[in-house]
Amino acid sequence: MSLRGGDPEEIGGYPLEARLGSGGMGTVFLGRTASGRPVAIKLIHQQFADDEEFRIRFRQEVAAARRVSGAFTAAVIDADHEAEHPWMATAFIEGHTLAQRIAKHGPIGGAELRTLAIGLTEALRDIHRAGVVHRDLKPSNVVLSPEGPRVIDFGISRATDQQTLTMTGRVIGTPPFMSPEQLQAPRGVGPRSDVFSLGTLLVYAATGQGPFDADSPYMTAYQVVHEAPSLGAVPTVLRSVVEPCLSKDPENRPSADELLVRLRDLPSDLGGPAGAGGGCPTRETDTQHHLSADDTPSPGAPPGPAETDGHPHTGTLIGRHLRRRWRPVLAAAVAVAAIAGGATLMRTGSSDEPGGTGGEGGNVAATGSAALPHRFEPWKKTVLGGRPDIPDELRCLTRGDAVYCGGGGVVAARLRASDGSRVWTEKSPGVPVQGMHLVGATDDTVLGYRFAAEDAPGDPATEVVAIDADKGKELWSVPSGAQSTAVTGRTQDAVVVGSTVVTVDASNTRLEARSAHSGAVAWRQPFPAGTQCSPVPSGARLYAMCAPTTEVSATDVRHPTLHVVDLDSGTLGRSIALKGPAQPVGTDEDGLVLLHRDEKRLVSVGYDGVLRVGRDSHKVTYSRLPKTYAGTPGMADGSVFVSGQTGLVTAFDPATGRKKWSRQTGVEGVSGPVGGDDGTLYFSSASGRVVALPARGGAPLWTTNPRAEGLAGETNASPRLVVAGRVVFVAAAENTVFSFDTTKPPKSG
Incomplete structure (x- = not known):
């Protein structure tokens, strides 16, 4: 793997570390960007340099x-075909x-x-x-x-x-x-x-x-x-x-x-x-x-x-935990979208746990006694204003009889839960930031992100916008920072806690709290010296997760800390040191749960440990996972999950890191999970496929056909569906949103 005598030390400003492969037309080297990102650099052989x-x-x-x-x-990162020796750098x-x-x-x-x-x-x-x-x-x-x-x-x-x-x-x-x-x-x-x-x-x-x-x-x-x-x-x-x-x-x-x-x-x-x-x-x-x-x-x-x-084993650090603007073809999207027919019982599940069983029998629907919305019929709608060149952009939430969706080219839209008809839409003119969807909602306000148009450089690049939930009119807006992904591994520069929205200011120097409806400032809290921070909600509690600015700049966060935030004053509690890099995934009855990212991997989404921060004691416990698991993390029903891009879902005990069960769903690129009231877990893909698993044992209950022409979607994506009683509302590619009764899952697309 080492360089040979006569190999260059750098190409195009990229220092080289190793020779990866050589062929009749060129040699490929492993190089590094200034931020440490590995790249594969193809250097054309000298004898071809003068061949027009x-x-x-x-x-x-x-x-x-x-x-x-x-x-x-x-993905092509850089190239120079006019150089004395032409070269091209691509993602690894x-x-x-x-x-x-x-x-x-x-x-x-x-x-x-x-x-x-x-x-x-x-x-x-x-x-x-x-x-x-x-x-x-x-x-x-x-x-x-x-x-x-x-x-x-x-x-x-x-x-x-x-x-x-x-x-x-x-x-x-x-x-x-x-x-x-x-x-x-x-x-x-x-x-x-x-x-x-x-x-x-x-x-x-x-x-x-x-x-x-x-x-x-x-x-x-x-x-x-x-x-x-x-x-x-x-x-x-x-x-x-x-x-x-x-x-x-x-x-x-x-x-x-x-x-x-x-x-x-x-x-x-x-x-x-x-x-x-x-x-x-x-x-x-x-x-x-x-x-x-x-x-x-x-x-x-x-x-x-x-x-x-x-071209070598081109290991990729897609994103390297840094958020970036979407392009017409997504660097974070994945080329797998395997699709099975009908809402059929899946028999491919297998459990590694003693006594694990696969599903058997006919179609089994999730049970539930909750009432449906008045005059509810399954529906499928397109949210106008989204960008068709950007898949996997919408996310939704529900409040009462309203379904709020946002992301991509939409700050927020309100749909009726019963039939999907549009009540109002607030559009965003600019190119969205990967992973930034809907901020949240209260009883009277919905909050989303607006991105400045490319021909309006004077406008704030990113804003948090508050919209009156009933009238669809903008109430207020504030410029927002855009750096939380480097700190937490998730795009979360604004969160709603109760009736308060907490944001990162545009200069990335402090947290700011406002009334969600009026926009009145409750407090402003500077980050601890020499750090960058991101708000992390945990039930009714709020944390600030921070990391040294030098590590954030180098996209190599190793020493994150947590601070409890006093919601009345913004005062930060004592620093709680974490084994990093770590990514918050949810909350259980004992506290905040995070996954430790395995930075030895050349992919950016491998997890090898679980951390828990005690709710009252603030004691941090760390447990290793059986191995490194790559995929999209989440938490529901007291368990931590990692959903692999090939459809393998694995459940872990957050207290011990022990694997509870592992199931092959056959639905690639799933994000989730989202838990229903009856103990059923729901996972979905950007193509709109939904698979239902019981929280105990994970033997698949049913899966549905695709509902949109989507890719498998971005890795590390937030859940694409929301459950309200017996109804599932799913956001899919092509700005598509649809719903169905979980007791009667659709049998065809």
Whole structure:
């Protein structure tokens, strides 16, 4: 992993730490930004620096990667294609490539195969929506990150609105995964060529072999153009979907959008290879011929993907606990949105606890005797004013017969609980900040965030806005700070406690308390010297969580402290030292509960311990978790939960860190949990899928179909649903809000 003699010490101002991979066209190094964020830097080999055709290719690669970077790719951080030695820096994504996964463990089957298929198809769909054709989809260009599959290496991609580079006399690509038209007429390939490659990729994932494998690249290319694919070992249910992708005629192949619809209809468990009892291990030599010379990792490099042209195991610190403005393609969104059919009983759950049982029987609905809203019927509405280019932006809460939703391009909107009809909407003109949704509500006031329009630089960048709950008229507003994520791991610069709203001032120097309705200032409390703080509600109590300013600036909070805040005067209690970095997740009967973040991981959302701060004694206890768990944390019904991006939900005892149970829900990217009055826990995804689990044991009760075309959503997201008696109100992508009776969950989307 170390640098070699002759390797540069820095590239483009980024100090280098290690050589990660090297290929025929470039070498990839591990570098660091000024704030310590790891990046993968691809440096083009010297012999190509004077090749004008290659420089054009590299410039196209950078442009294509920028167009789609974020949700499904390694986001481009910096690049210089005009440098003496061109280079590009991308986010560092942790994970093995699909090629490495198959070589080590053999074919993929069951629910994992379905999840991979849908994740890759969503990735391809969004790449095509960005106007880019990848042209080199292959196993070594797919990284299986903890947050879902990522498609990498746009070295021979092109934008559909650009002229194709001639590449005189050369056919560029990887024959086992190229389309017939790419082999015969490479200048004319379009999005359906990528669909063909995706089909070959899925066959390879399911069987460990490509559908056109032969003894030489030349014979393989011949088979691609002239012969039928070999699909005998592909699981039967997947074969019917993959086969049309491998049509020789591009016009007969489905688009990525059409393919995604077909994949969603597949059962949750695709089984193993056809004719076998499960995935058969594949000999390493069976997969090596799929790898090009550009896929060679450096000796001593850490385990992880060796990307084409040296794109490495690009471990990502997505966000690094720092909030940032959303972009049209979200860097924090994830490329997995596996979807199962109907509100059916899920039998995939398994418990690691003694006596754990999976669900059995027919559909089981959550029970509840609470009354429904007057004349309630299930509904689905779009909250106008949101930004369709920003998924996962809305969050809602309920007060009486009102449903208040805000986030993205909406400060707040009021809907009727009975039918979802709109009462009023207050819009926000600017680009929202990731994770900042609705602030809260009282009986007569709802509070949200407003972001300044990009053409109004004189306006406050972020404001907390109070709106009259009945009339929808603005009551008051105040500029707000925007730094709490670095301190607490959550975006929470304003909170409502009782009838008071507590904010961080615009200069990030103090807490301010106001009457939620009138805006009258109750007190202002400066942060302790040399610290930055964020308000943390805990039931009727308020804490200030603080960290040294130097650690906040370096995005490396190791020594956070807590202070009890006197709600009448704002006076801060004594400092309570915490083992950091720590993230508040909820409150139990004994006090505030936080999760300790594992900063040894290269992903930003791993948790390895649980802390509890006593309600009265303020004594801090710390318990290690059985291992590091990656995902979205939450707390309900006295338990701490971490929801993984693949749908695995794990429950812990906050007092001991002991794992209570673990269940595979099959709903990827879930946030939550939210507890119902009857002990049922609800989790939901950005696509609007909801899964219900009992707090005891976690055996899934039911799950629903998707209700919106959403990504799996941001990791570490706040809950997307709220429960009021028997009714669940769910906020999903595309500014969608819908409701249903939990005793009658919807059976179709």
